[in-house]
Amino acid sequence: VTTLSRLQDRPTWILSRASARAHRLLTEGFASAGFRGYDYRLLAALAEFGPASQADLGRRAGIDRSDVVASLNDLAARGLVERTPDAADRRRNVVSMTRAGARELTTLDSVLDGIQERLLAPLSERERMQLVRLLRRLGE
Amino acid sequence: VTTLSRLQDRPTWILSRASARAHRLLTEGFASAGFRGYDYRLLAALAEFGPASQADLGRRAGIDRSDVVASLNDLAARGLVERTPDAADRRRNVVSMTRAGARELTTLDSVLDGIQERLLAPLSERERMQLVRLLRRLGE
DNA sequence: CAAATTTCAGTTCCACTGAGATGG
DNA sequence: CCCATCTCAGTGAAACTGAAATTT
Numbered sequence: 001v002t003t004l005s006r007l008q009d010r011p012t013w014i015l016s017r018a019s020a021r022a023h024r025l026l027t028e029g030f031a032s033a034g035f036r037g038y039d040y041r042l043l044a045a046l047a048e049f050g051p052a053s054q055a056d057l058g059r060r061a062g063i064d065r066s067d068v069v070a071s072l073n074d075l076a077a078r079g080l081v082e083r084t085p086d087a088a089d090r091r092r093n094v095v096s097m098t099r100a101g102a103r104e105l106t107t108l109d110s111v112l113d114g115i116q117e118r119l120l121a122p123l124s125e126r127e128r129m130q131l132v133r134l135l136r137r138l139g140e
Numbered sequence: 141v142t143t144l145s146r147l148q149d150r151p152t153w154i155l156s157r158a159s160a161r162a163h164r165l166l167t168e169g170f171a172s173a174g175f176r177g178y179d180y181r182l183l184a185a186l187a188e189f190g191p192a193s194q195a196d197l198g199r200r201a202g203i204d205r206s207d208v209v210a211s212l213n214d215l216a217a218r219g220l221v222e223r224t225p226d227a228a229d230r231r232r233n234v235v236s237m238t239r240a241g242a243r244e245l246t247t248l249d250s251v252l253d254g255i256q257e258r259l260l261a262p263l264s265e266r267e268r269m270q271l272v273r274l275l276r277r278l279g280e
Numbered sequence: 281c282a283a284a285t286t287t288c289a290g291t292t293c294c295a296c297t298g299a300g301a302t303g304g
Numbered sequence: 305c306c307c308a309t310c311t312c313a314g315t316g317a318a319a320c321t322g323a324a325a326t327t328t
Contacts (some may be wrong), residue, residue, distance in 0.1 A: 004201065006184040006249070011256055011272055012162045018275045019159030022152045027293095036293085044146040055309055061144065064296060069311060091303045091309040109146070116151055122277045131274040132151055135158045137262045167317090176317080195285055204320060209287060231285040231327045 025115045033111050038063055038071040040112070043097060043105045046081065051096035053086065080104055165255045173251050178203055178211040180252070183237065183245045186221065191236035193226065220244055 007013040030036060038061075045061040046052070052060070058068040072095060075081045080101035086092035097105070120128050147153040170176060178201075185201040186192070192200070198208040212235060215221045220241035226232035237245070260268050 004181065004184045005188055007181070009272075010252065011260055011268065011275075012166060012252075014272055014275045015155075015159050015162050015259075017280060018278045019155050021278060021280050022155050026152060038294095041144065041147070044144045048145055053309075054311095064294090065310075066296075066312080067294080089304070089309085093310075112150065112152075119155075119278060120151055122279060123274065127274055127277075128151065130270065132149075132154055134263065134267055134271040134274070135154045137267075138158045138161060138259060139262060178318090193285075194287095204318090205286075206288080206321085207319075229285085229328070233286075 022115075022119050025118055026112075029111050029115045030108070033108060035108065036071075038067055039075060040105075040108050042068065042071055042075065043080065043101055043108070046095065046097040047102070047105055051094050053089075053092040054095060055092075057095055075101070162255075162259050165258055166252075169251050169255045170248070173248060175248065176211075178207055179215060180245075180248050182208070182211055182215065183220065183241055183248070186235065186237040187242070187245055191234050193229075193232040194235060195232075197235055215241070 003013075026037065030040060041061040041063060042057060045057050049056075049060055054068050054072065055065060057063075057072075058065050061068075063071070072081060072083065076083055078100075079098055082096050082098055083093040084096070086094045120131075123131065143153075166177065170180060181201040181203060182197060185197050189196075189200055194208050194212065195205060197203075197212075198205050201208075203211070212221060212223065216223055218240075219238055222236050222238055223233040224236070226234045260271075263271065
């Protein structure tokens with residue numbers, strides 16, 4: 001795949017190539033464990049903040065309310081989270097993580113660690129820190 | 141938007157944030173000139189390789205055959221490219237860039253330059269080169 | 281016949297919008 | 305009355321697949 005000379009040296013292009021590679025590694029890594037990206041983020045949000053309404057979960061995980069519903073349907077069907085009606089505010093479901101969910105999250109954490117390692121393999125420890133520092137400075 | 145502690149320091153996360161920002165700048169920049177991402181890449185491929193069949197164009201620009209059709213419909217309707225049947229191989233259309241197309245490409249080149257500048261604004265010249273070098277070493 | 285080209289229709293994933301039903 | 309929550313349906317961009325029609 002010859003890349004166009006007009007794009008080859010543009011930082012936006014190089015950045016998006018690198019990010020596409022990371023994204024591919026993530027998708028494959030999570031998929032081989034039977035998950036998609038949102039699932040991990042929802043479990044992570046539950047672990048970090050404890051039981052919460054779906055709306056709060058979505059805000060904390062940075063996931064749209066609609067996508068939260070779809071992903072939780074999946075996680076609940078597999079017994080990794082539980083929805084229980086909130087007695088104090090009956091509009092809400094309180095979502096909590098089950099034991100199995102916590103175990104699964106631990107597994108996914110190490111999947112994620114493995115992916116970092118695979119992505120950064122070509123760089124030394126010092127270069128990795130440099131890269132992260134520079135990317136952070138780009139803002140947002 | 142508080143970001144999850146589990147993600148905050150992962151290189152894949154930071155990389156994808158930076159790339160999302162670049163992507164947003166690109167989409168907005170091209171859109172405000174009336175184009176989408178594929179359009180620029182097709183014009184760039186035409187400028188670089190000269191008139192070509194749609195299939196070749198797609199291979200050179202790294203765009204799927206289906207998406208080439210859609211984007212060329214658009215570009216042709218605006219008079220930026222022309223499709224003419226290939227006399228030598230009647231399965232093919234030969235696509236060529238018009239004068240107006242070449243002018244438009246020049247405009248888009250400078251839109252793209254402006255975006256690089258906006259993205260990299262927080263970094264010094266030396267840091268920009270460092271960043272590009274490190275990203276390139278991640279492979280692919 | 282097999283293979284390539286153009287095109288159309290449809291799919292998947294991601295991020296999001298709109299609206300309805302229930303409740304505060 | 306207004307606002308929040310949960311849910312479903314649908315939209316639109318990006319990348320891709322399948323298949324039909326034509327031609328080599």
